[in-house]
Amino acid sequence: MEKVKIDVPVMAELHAKGEKPEYLFWVGCAGAFDDRYKKVVRAFVKILHYLKVSYAVLGKEESCTGDPARRAGNEMLFQMQALRNIELFNAYGIDKIITICPHCYNIFRNEYPDLGGNYTVINYLQFLEKCINDGTLNIKSELFKNKRVTYHDPCYLGRGNNIYQEPRQILNALSVELAEMKRNRSFALCCGAGGAQMFKEAEKGNKEVFIERTEDALETGTAIIATACPFCMTMLTDGLKYKNKEEEIKNLDIAELIAQALNL
Amino acid sequence: MARQIIFTAILLLTLGIFTYTALRIIAFFRLTKSAFPIKNFGRRFALMLNVAFGQTKIFRRPVIGFFHALVFWGFCVILFGSIEMVIDGLTGTDKALKILGLVYDIIMASGDIFALLVAVSIVIFLFRRLFLHIKRFEGIEMKHSNHVDAIIALTMILMLMLSLLGMNSAYFALKTRIAESLFGVYPISSRLSTIYNGSSIKFTETLYEVCWWTHIVLIFIFANILPYSKHFHVFLSVPNVFLSRLDPLGKLPNMEHVMREVKLMLNPDTAFSAQASDTPAERFGVKDIEDVTWKNYFDALSCTQCGRCTSVCPANITGKKLSPRKIIMDVRARMKEKGPGLIKNGKEYTDSKSLIRDYVSEEELWACTTCNACAQECPININHPTLIVDMRRYLVMEEGLAPGEIKAVFSNIENNGAPWQYSPEDRLLWAKDLEMNVH
Numbered sequence: 168m169e170k171v172k173i174d175v176p177v178m179a180e181l182h183a184k185g186e187k188p189e190y191l192f193w194v195g196c197a198g199a200f201d202d203r204y205k206k207v208v209r210a211f212v213k214i215l216h217y218l219k220v221s222y223a224v225l226g227k228e229e230s231c232t233g234d235p236a237r238r239a240g241n242e243m244l245f246q247m248q249a250l251r252n253i254e255l256f257n258a259y260g261i262d263k264i265i266t267i268c269p270h271c272y273n274i275f276r277n278e279y280p281d282l283g284g285n286y287t288v289i290n291y292l293q294f295l296e297k298c299i300n301d302g303t304l305n306i307k308s309e310l311f312k313n314k315r316v317t318y319h320d321p322c323y324l325g326r327g328n329n330i331y332q333e334p335r336q337i338l339n340a341l342s343v344e345l346a347e348m349k350r351n352r353s354f355a356l357c358c359g360a361g362g363a364q365m366f367k368e369a370e371k372g373n374k375e376v377f378i379e380r381t382e383d384a385l386e387t388g389t390a391i392i393a394t395a396c397p398f399c400m401t402m403l404t405d406g407l408k409y410k411n412k413e414e415e416i417k418n419l420d421i422a423e424l425i426a427q428a429l430n431l
Numbered sequence: 432m433a434r435q436i437i438f439t440a441i442l443l444l445t446l447g448i449f450t451y452t453a454l455r456i457i458a459f460f461r462l463t464k465s466a467f468p469i470k471n472f473g474r475r476f477a478l479m480l481n482v483a484f485g486q487t488k489i490f491r492r493p494v495i496g497f498f499h500a501l502v503f504w505g506f507c508v509i510l511f512g513s514i515e516m517v518i519d520g521l522t523g524t525d526k527a528l529k530i531l532g533l534v535y536d537i538i539m540a541s542g543d544i545f546a547l548l549v550a551v552s553i554v555i556f557l558f559r560r561l562f563l564h565i566k567r568f569e570g571i572e573m574k575h576s577n578h579v580d581a582i583i584a585l586t587m588i589l590m591l592m593l594s595l596l597g598m599n600s601a602y603f604a605l606k607t608r609i610a611e612s613l614f615g616v617y618p619i620s621s622r623l624s625t626i627y628n629g630s631s632i633k634f635t636e637t638l639y640e641v642c643w644w645t646h647i648v649l650i651f652i653f654a655n656i657l658p659y660s661k662h663f664h665v666f667l668s669v670p671n672v673f674l675s676r677l678d679p680l681g682k683l684p685n686m687e688h689v690m691r692e693v694k695l696m697l698n699p700d701t702a703f704s705a706q707a708s709d710t711p712a713e714r715f716g717v718k719d720i721e722d723v724t725w726k727n728y729f730d731a732l733s734c735t736q737c738g739r740c741t742s743v744c745p746a747n748i749t750g751k752k753l754s755p756r757k758i759i760m761d762v763r764a765r766m767k768e769k770g771p772g773l774i775k776n777g778k779e780y781t782d783s784k785s786l787i788r789d790y791v792s793e794e795e796l797w798a799c800t801t802c803n804a805c806a807q808e809c810p811i812n813i814n815h816p817t818l819i820v821d822m823r824r825y826l827v828m829e830e831g832l833a834p835g836e837i838k839a840v841f842s843n844i845e846n847n848g849a850p851w852q853y854s855p856e857d858r859l860l861w862a863k864d865l866e867m868n869v870h
Contacts (some may be wrong), residue, residue: 169869175862196849198861205861213867226859238801239837240716240823242686244844246693277682282690323804328683353807354491357745362801362816366850367836370798371496373750381747431867 173181173216176223178259184227187404188287189221190289191261194270194273196231197397204397210426211267211291213305217431218303222265228255234314237278239363246282249274253284263287267422269323269396270361278329290324292395294341296333300339305339308428315388316343316424319354319380319403321396334395337421341428346387356380392418438520438647445651448680452658459728459770466724467676467684475673478812483672488810492739495559498552499810502588505545505552506665509595512542513838516647526620529614539615543599550592557585569739569749577661577736583664591649598642600624605635664735668811671733674726675812680803683820688713689828716824719785720765721851723818730813731762740805746798754797755805755815761790762818787822796822797834 175182192215200326215222233248256264266272278287297305316338330331331352338345350356359369359376359421369375381403384392392407394400400418407413419427469475481487484507486500511528518527529535559565560581567576597619604612604627627635680748695701717723740755741747744834747754765786772780787793796819805815826832833841840850848855 168868171869173862173865175859175865175866177859194858194861196851199858200849200851200853208861209550209865210860216867219844224859224862225857229858230855231844231850235850236844237683238820238823239833240820240827240842241833241841242689242715242824243693243828244841246686246690247697248844248848250693250697273679273681277679278685281685285867322800322804323681326803326807328679336723354743355804356748356802357741357802357804359749359800362799362820363837363840364800365833366840368749369749370746370753370794371844372746372798374748376745376749376800379749406665430870 173212174375175212175336175354177226178223178261179226179228179243181223182259184292187429188223188259189263190223191256191259191264192222192224193264193266193268193271194224194229195266195397197268199227199229201397201401204400204420207267207397207420207422210420210431211422213426213431214304214422214429217429218298225328225358232271232274235276235363235366237274238361245416249279249282249284253282256286258407261286263289265289265291267291267397267420269321273305273327277335290328290330292324292330292333292335292337295421295425296336297335304425306355306425306428309342309427310430311391312342313344314391315346315362315389316341316391316393317346317348317387318342318351318383318393318395319348319358319384319399320352321394321399322355322357324395325355326353334393334421337425338393345367345392346389348383348387350383356383358396358399360403365398365401374392375409377402377406378409381410385410385412390416391424392416393424394418395421432523435523441648442517442520448655449658451653456658456732460725461765462721462770462773463723463725463728464721466726469674471677474677475675478675478677479673481667482675482812483669483811486810488808488812491808491810499549501545505542505549508538508545509549510543511538512595512786513647513650516643520647526614540618542824543596543615543617543619543664544694546592546595547601550589550596553585553589553592557582557589560585567742570738570741570757571752572754573736573738573761578661580660581736583656587649587653587656591646591653594642594646594649596620596623597763598639598646601627601635601639601642604628605632605639605861608632608635613669627858632799652761661734661736664811665684667729667733668735671729671811671813672727674729676726676814676817680806680814680816680826684817686715686824687714694737714825715825715828716816717821718787718825720769721778722821722825723762723786726814727762727818728766731759731766732761732819733811734763734813736760737810739808739810740813743804743808745800745802745804750794751795751798755794755819758815758818759789759813760796761786765790787825793826793832794824797837807840 176188194208197204224390231248232252233245264275266275269300272288272290275286295304318334318338320331335345356379357376358380392403394403400420404418407416407418449484461541489496489499515528519525558723599617600623603613603617603621604624624762656667712843714722734754738756744755769782799816799819801816803816844851847853
């Protein structure tokens with residue numbers, strides 16, 4: 168099998184050449200800096216190239232959306248980040264943004280318009296589901312056929328923005344045996360990392376939220392926990408380690424499942 | 432005629448007390464801040480039909496939700512009969528709305544059936560509250576008085592239903608006995624009326640009068656107790672749903688006055704001018720009751736402490752102090768405590784207490800994951816996370832308080848544009864040596 172090198176297009180370089188891609192792919196801080204989540208970004212970029220999508224990333228010019236600051240109460244810092252990002256997007260004439268992180272998706276879609284940043288914001292699950300639906304992405308692989316997979320709904324995709332069907336339709340296209348947790352869709356339990364909890368110790372209690380949620384997943388007897396958010400991935404991977412299950416049960420992002428199925 | 436005069440007097444007294452209460456509550460609302468404009472009446476109306484009249488969110492717990500739905504729909508139907516009783520009481524008519532013909536028969540028959548269904552549901556609720564161990568009826572915010580409040584309301588509703596059935600069955604027995612034409616259809620009460628077969632006409636007549644007066648006077652008392660009870664819910668939950676925030680749950684409201692200041696700061700022409708803004712400094716976020724929005728207060732008055740929010744809160748489930756229900760109840764209690772002083776002495780009034788700390792601790796506020804499970808679950812669309820974040824906004828922007836790790840996140844975002852301490856120069860490391868298989 169032949170391997171080709173992927174040159175990830177950077178917005179500033181395209182702009183210098185007078186080119187404009189169709190999409191901005193917003194990598195997000197976790198995608199850029201979290202070693203585990205970098206693999207998810209790489210998987211998604213492979214799919215973008217496989218589908219020959221016209222896109223670019225901001226690279227060194229990307230900067231936090233301001234989400235953790237806003238949810239932790241620092242509105243001032245959030246607004247400075249947001250206004251700076253909007254200025255950058257407008258300078259490049261960006262109108263469509265693809266995100267993988269649900270928190271970035273939510274803030275671009277719902278909160279940037281209040282500050283004058285209006286874009287078509289697409290979550291990667293919506294994008295991939297659409298490609299599967301219209302036939303541009305055809306997964307023939309039987310890699311995951313009848314494999315038991317459970318899907319953890321990230322709060323900012325599910326309850327936050329009503330994205331429940333897309334991930335399930337993608338998993339369906341992968342022919343997995345979808346095993347729902349007892350708390351699923353709008354009833355899903357948070358992984359424990361939202362609202363800037365990711366970055367701090369939890370308050371005193373009698374249990375960690377991520378352990379409670381990992382137990383939900385284990386109850387399904389699943390082989391794979393599919394996630395769609397960098398924070399959920401960190402928390403549930405930690406949960407699997409805590410339960411000494413990280414050898415038998417894999418925690419994979421939906422983009423990774425597709426990339427593996429396509430053998431990219 | 433004497434009957435009409437007595438009735439009118441009682442009605443006026445009821446309305447008088449109710450007006451006093453309503454004015455007091457309106458005065459409390461005047462202390463609150465603006466929230467969002469009420470537009471999209473079509474969408475709001477559809478939401479109200481769906482969530483309030485359709486009871487869709489209460490059905491997220493199907494079994495007990497079903498009994499609540501019976502009580503709610505029962506109230507809607509029975510309200511029709513209560514309006515008729517007021518007309519009859521004022522004008523001296525007998526079954527004034529019978530002119531509606533078939534519609535009347537249908538409504539009266541439904542009301543009669545629902546009276547029984549509501550009574551049965553209430554008995555189930557009472558039994559559950561008194562004898563079963565329901566986790567969501569417990570918690571630090573649930574005091575003895577909250578349970579007493581619930582039991583009083585349930586008992587009153589039960590008495591309302593029993594007096595209604597008593598009234599209908601006596602009416603049916605009486606009219607059949609004296610062979611007068613009977614208005615309305617009473618599927619349940621007609622069967623119950625057989626118990627009067629042995630008793631005199633006089634007795635049945637008296638029983639009808641007693642039940643009639645008991646029923647209407649109970650309604651009047653109930654209406655005036657509700658605003659002081661958690662069961663204000665009965666009046667306010669439908670409007671609360673109508674006035675719901677229509678944004679996606681994930682969205683936090685923008686702080687316009689912060690935006691104005693940040694824009695001035697980022698603009699090189701205005702950044703260093705002494706007078707950054709001409710508007711008087713407004714407090715950032717929510718510290719005390721005068722900082723909450725009218726919608727926060729409306730939510731607090733509509734809440735009936737069912738605890739569905741707290742029962743799905745990840746922080747609460749795992750033993751943290753945070754309980755979304757408590758925060759909503761705290762808003763109501765704090766307004767009750769400080770509101771009268773603010774009305775009397777003006778905005779500057781202080782009792783050296785505040786909503787934050789004296790009611791809601793920092794520990795509770797920092798335990799929230801903003802997962803929105805509470806808001807999703809609330810049967811009447813109360814929004815807890817926006818209020819929690821508003822209180823965090825006060826702590827961070829007015830007092831510079833946050834957990835140490837969160838402060839580190841702030842300075843990382845400020846210095847290197849990421850919550851972690853990594854250089855922007857490294858943002859493309861993931862793309863290094865990336866290759867893919869070609870098929």
